Amino acid sequence: MTAAMNSQLIALPIPTSDGEFVARYSERGLASLNFPVGSMDRTDRGSLAHGDVSPGIRQWHRLTTAALKQVLAGRAPAHLPPFDLSVGTDFQRAVWEAMRRIPFGETRSYGEIARLICRPKAVRAVGGACGANPIPVLVPCHRVLAAHHKLGGFSADPKWKRTLLRREGVSWS
DNA sequence: ATAAATCACAACG
DNA sequence: CGTTGTGATTTAT
Numbered sequence: 001m002t003a004a005m006n007s008q009l010i011a012l013p014i015p016t017s018d019g020e021f022v023a024r025y026s027e028r029g030l031a032s033l034n035f036p037v038g039s040m041d042r043t044d045r046g047s048l049a050h051g052d053v054s055p056g057i058r059q060w061h062r063l064t065t066a067a068l069k070q071v072l073a074g075r076a077p078a079h080l081p082p083f084d085l086s087v088g089t090d091f092q093r094a095v096w097e098a099m100r101r102i103p104f105g106e107t108r109s110y111g112e113i114a115r116l117i118c119r120p121k122a123v124r125a126v127g128g129a130c131g132a133n134p135i136p137v138l139v140p141c142h143r144v145l146a147a148h149h150k151l152g153g154f155s156a157d158p159k160w161k162r163t164l165l166r167r168e169g170v171s172w173s
Numbered sequence: 174a175t176a177a178a179t180c181a182c183a184a185c186g
Numbered sequence: 187c188g189t190t191g192t193g194a195t196t197t198a199t
Contacts, residue, residue: 089194089195091193091194092194092195109182109183110181110183111183114182114183114193119193119194121183121191121192121193122182122192122194123182123183123192123193124180124181124191124192124193124194125180125182125192125194125195126181126182126193126194127180127181127182128179128180128181128193128194129194129195131181144181146182146183147182147184148183151181152181152182153180153181153182154181155181158181161181
């Protein structure tokens with residue numbers, strides 16, 4: 001459907017023991033990261049770049065790949081690529097920035113995030129912004145739990161939220 | 174351009 | 187448990 005939408009981005013695969021992620025880069029940095037798609041889904045394959053990728057992007061991709069694999073292995077990533085969060089509204093960027101500041105292995109509640117961005121009552125809106133997060137895992141939306149340490153929801157497979165938290169040594173109710 | 178529906182929440186009874 | 191208060195985004199007029 002929205003077929004021509006990816007043409008500005010360069011998509012590269014990241015094979016991991018958990019499946020093949022797909023990273024997309026703009027001129028400004030990592031723009032999106034996708035969880036491994038189901039077996040029958042070949043949607044992204046056609047847009048994958050090959051060979052003629054600029055050195056800068058290859059370097060970013062190395063950082064993304066390393067960081068992702070470290071998180072999947074339950075270790076804090078040493079270095080991160082630059083992010084391109086130019087998409088999204090001001091509110092969403094504020095939420096994403098707040099999430100980036102959650103240390104590895106810790107969690108925050110939706111309400112805490114709301115307070116951090118000075119909109120203490122916009123807790124529900126924060127949930128919406130998390131779902132719109134284009135770079136899961138590296139922008140740690142999985143570290144945001146509901147109040148009283150309940151798991152809360154997840155746009156992608158909730159299985160991923162549990163898996164990632166468990167590997168970070170986090171427990172919830 | 175405006176209005177209604179939707180949402181990964183939270184607090185209270 | 188259900189209800190209600192909230193704010194941003196998305197979808198429908």
